[in-house]
Amino acid sequence: MPVLSGLNATFRLDTKTLPQLEDDQVLIKVLYLSNDPAQRIWIDPQIEPDRLYTEPVEVGDTMRVYGAIAQILKSPSQDLLVGTLVSCTAGWYEYAVIPAKDCALLKSIDGLSPTHHMGVFGTPGVTAYYGMTDIVDAKPSDTVVISGAAGAVGSVAVQLAKNVLKCKKVIGIAGTDSKCRWVESLGADLCLNYKSTTFKEDLIKATHGFVEVYFDNTGGEILDLMLTRVKRDGRVAACGAIADYNATMPSGIKTWYHVIAMRLRICGFVVTDAIPSGRYSKITDELIRGFKEGKIRAAEHGQTIISANFEDIPKTWMMLFRGTGTGKLITELAKPDFTQ
Structure with a gap:
């Protein structure tokens, strides 16, 4: 699904047929989307691509996100079973076929909501x-x-x-x-x-x-x-x-x-x-340790979760620029379904 909605004529809603699943791919259902100010830079036509730290989101592309939490719907991998929750690089879409290597299993942290993997531990x-x-x-x-x-x-x-x-x-x-x-x-x-x-x-x-x-x-x-x-x-x-x-x-x-x-x-x-040096994963472990030692809080006020219809994703994202809520702003498209 490329770019979404009608917010300021910047996004449009498209529907596409998903490709067939290959051996190294999984089918995911996106549950939670990260909202980040940096996304505004990715679509800024005034910034030359070679002055960005990442690839720009071009006209017609799917709007990317820093991260998402998804549930595996189909998978040939024994490491990523159906129903598993994963963090992954994603975009503004409901379903996608993506490489299995781009999915990371979510660690359960003392009964905390998995959404904290997009905030304090993300x-x-x-x-x-x-x-x-x-x-x-x-x-x-x-x-x-x-x-x-x-x-x-x-x-x-x-x-x-x-x-x-x-x-x-x-x-x-x-x-x-x-x-x-x-x-x-x-x-x-x-x-x-x-x-x-x-x-x-x-x-x-x-x-x-x-x-x-x-x-x-x-x-x-x-x-x-x-x-x-x-x-x-x-x-x-x-x-x-x-x-x-x-x-x-x-x-x-x-x-x-x-x-x-x-x-x-x-x-x-x-x-x-922090990724090339291996610091990213080590820092994540340090943050989890800090939480377990009571030095870092992962309270509900540390995240603002907005349940939204798919077509309203851009409206939720724009809340970033109005200073709405505290902590991490997350769009909830669906809740996990563990009955599969």
Whole structure:
């Protein structure tokens, strides 16, 4: 099924006949879809393909997702039995025939919903861990600021910084007072509402003496302000820029002088950077260990699951850009059926 729906004339709904199953393939039914801001970049015609970190989604292609949870409906493999739940690279479709090698069996984690494999123990969690450790090397002596702190990546980054890496002070930034209180419940010493009329003053006060680490999930005006709050030799993890993904005129950086004067180290990264080195699977194991040790929460507030009809997938995805919910935003197309 190539591209879906009628949202802003960007997507259309198509139906295609599934191909015959080959020996190295499986038939899957998609149950849950990941929603990620990065998908907006994949379809941006203003970005040249050779400036993307992945293949673009071209006009007429199926809209890709970072990940999905699916159930095996047909399989010649003894390792992937019918009814098995798997995580896989997928797209906006209900059913698909895909290579068996692209499916990974889901580990049962203390009775948790399998959807947490798309959040805390999936791409967002690995992104947060990789950014905090491999990119900015956060230490107990550091004060850390995390934007998008109520989001899928930010909420895990907060917990890692405070509860695992034992950073001296962790400050979150989120978009509502209720989100800020939730971020504080995860371990942040303080969380500031960037929509508050006193946000700038509050941030300057909270970062008195400046900070060693800034984990940036938003870009835009918050990044511009935070470059003035990072101390000399400070580190910035450039993880996302959702503030500008849909902007007709990106905000731009007006405080670049501070990068030079303070000798700041800014490093952009993508979670797939962790795959070639084998870090991805090791980080997943560390996240699960952190959960079992009570250092990382996988509470229901850590995910926002929206049950949707297939044709409404784009509407659910757009909730990302309205700041709806907390933690990982997941589209539920169907529940597992274990009666097969």
